[in-house]
Amino acid sequence: MGRVVVGWIPDFPVLAGGALEAEAVAVVHRDTVVACSAAARTAGVRRRMRLRVALARCPQLRVVERDLAAEMRVFEPVVRHLEDTVMPRLEVIRPGLIAAPARGPSRYWGGEQQLADRLIAAIGERDLPARAGAADTVFAAALAARTGQLVAVGADAAWLAPYPVGVLGLPRLTELLQRLGIRTVGAFAQLPEDKVLARFGSECAAAHRTARGHEARPVTARKSSDEHTVVHAFEPAEHLLEPVTFVAKAVAEQLHEQLAAAGVVCARLEAGVEFADGRTLTRIFRHEGRLSALAVAERVRGVLQAWADAGTLDAGGERGIVRLVLRPEQLSAATGRQGALFGERHTPEELERAAARVQAMLGHQSVVRVELGGGRGPADRVRLVPFGDVDTGRRLPDGPWPGRLPAPHPATVYPAWLPAQLTDNAGEPVTLSGRLALSAAPAHVAVEGHGEAAVAGWAGPWPVLEQWWDRERARRIARIQIAAADGRAWLLVIEHGRWWAEAHYG
Structure with missing residues (x-):
């Protein structure tokens, strides 16, 4: 070993x-x-x-x-x-x-x-x-x-045994094992290997190998294979960094498609660039079937930028990049995931049939999927779309959305705003002018169904003017965050001179 x-x-x-x-x-x-x-x-x-x-x-x-x-x-x-x-x-x-x-x-x-x-x-x-x-x-x-130790030869399993099962990095497995009374890596390692594979699937079987002091994925005799190497040639030689990083994602996607078609995964991935003057620079990443094409592209981009900052990618003269190479190493069979106690992978046909049956019994709105969308308010960020429907209101979630509330996001967003009151020390309603000036500092907040409390702090207001060109859909509001003395925090909205509670921070 x-x-x-x-x-x-x-x-x-x-x-x-x-x-x-x-x-x-x-x-x-x-x-x-x-x-x-x-x-x-x-x-x-x-x-x-x-x-x-x-x-x-x-x-x-x-x-x-x-x-x-x-x-x-x-x-x-x-x-x-x-x-x-x-x-x-x-x-x-x-x-x-x-x-x-x-x-x-x-x-x-x-x-x-x-x-x-x-x-x-x-x-x-x-x-x-x-x-x-x-x-x-x-x-x-x-x-x-993490503790600067050198584990003795052949002692990995014994050394790992006292650690909690959470170190294996599988939260769902950890939760289930703790329910079964298995709280340490050593106790998990004592379970029969075939039973772990049959009950929990290949991902947990890999964690079981780790608990027993073995590499999670067995290494085949073939360490690398040019058969699945993906190469992109630049003609003429590329002297700018951005086109190379743009190509890296497409090359990574091609590599993943080839590995998936061959039914294999790689433990390591070597990324390299070749220059017109004959030089080659390479970097090896740990992959183990876990890196997406985007993750590979991000790593390649970071390494290329570091080389450029260090002057290694001097693109002048005859030193342009002529080839980008991604070479997988240590190939092994892609066993996928077992249909086990949890983490099952169903086919799309099975999901569609199950959803259709539920919708037939309980109604079309009974099965929905969550879609992230764009918007400035918390209610705009997530939409529930009935399963099988096309999301006609899709908006890019990344924006830009000037006026969007920053994190942390509210814990509860009310489907219908709750009537609210915001008053000053004299008990007079707090109003907002057209120039976003509050009539007085908020002193008390009252939300329907949640009582009244003193205001401990507040932030805002922030204006929102949306779709002013559409009379029916136009909206002009302002939001303010209120921290109450009873420990609650509210996101209030003022529209047409009236306060509403849009969300609550848990």
Whole structure:
């Protein structure tokens, strides 16, 4: 069994965004925290936490949307430095996390501990904190890197055994195992392999292999295959970076289509560019069938931008790019997912028949699908479309939508606005002028069915003027956020001089 060494830069997405050391920062993707600073963790923010919950725990939290290409651009000089000073070939699992075979480099540096120390020192030379670990598998080595440990040869399973099953990274499996009383990785590893595969499917069977100290996906004897390599030639040579990054997504989609047609997945993916002067630059990413075509394109774009910033992609003279190559490595069979206890993959025909039966019994509106849409208000962001209907009101969710309310989003959006009152200290109604000036500071808020409370704070108002050219659909309103002293928070709307409660923040 080969040994693996892993280098890890804690909170790398936060560092890549240029956050200050004492600043409470959270990097989010799809309203979920993917990384946070030490100051944010002190305030109670954690990874995988919903953004709304994180802001409730840390109101001063600075939220940064994740930019994977930017992270790759910052991380690429670190990877090149490691290749030049520590080991000649390594894999990028994700920005801030690399893995490499430990056997050769450890012999060169005098042992695994010396290799780990050299890896940490080399990353430190780029002014970044780092930790390193080694084990028989990538998963165990990555987990060991968090505490700077070297797991003994053949001891991965025993070392992993005390950890909670949540470290395996499958939330639904974790929830089910805990209901069954299986709370540690060691207890999960003791289950029969064939029973796990039959009951939970191939994805959970891969996690079971990990728990037993094996690589999640068996490696075939064929490490790479030019049969599935995808190449795009630029004629004449391309001297601009943007056309190359644009082509990268199309090339990645072609690669995924070829692998799917062949019924295989790749554990690693090598991306390379060839220049007119004969040079070749390559980078290897960990894939394991999990990266979409867009994710591959983002990684390629980040690496190319990093090379360009470092002057490596000098496009002058005869140094233009002539080929972009994506080469899959370590191919294995794509087993798909079993129809198991949860996570079933049904065919579209089965879904359509089941939905049609329910609609026939309960009505056309009984089965709906959620569609993200564009708009400025919270009710415009999500629409429920009956299954089988064409979404005729589709609007691009990304906008631009001037006047759109920023996150956090309300927990409850009322289908029909609730009558509300906003008064000042004298008990007089608070009004809004045509120049968006409040007649007085809000002092009390009352929402129908929810009583009255003092106003602890407020923000706004923000005007919304929509479709003024259409008399029937035109809307002129203003929104204001109200924090009440009873702990509730409201999104109020004023229209034609009257206040309404549009949403409630949970």
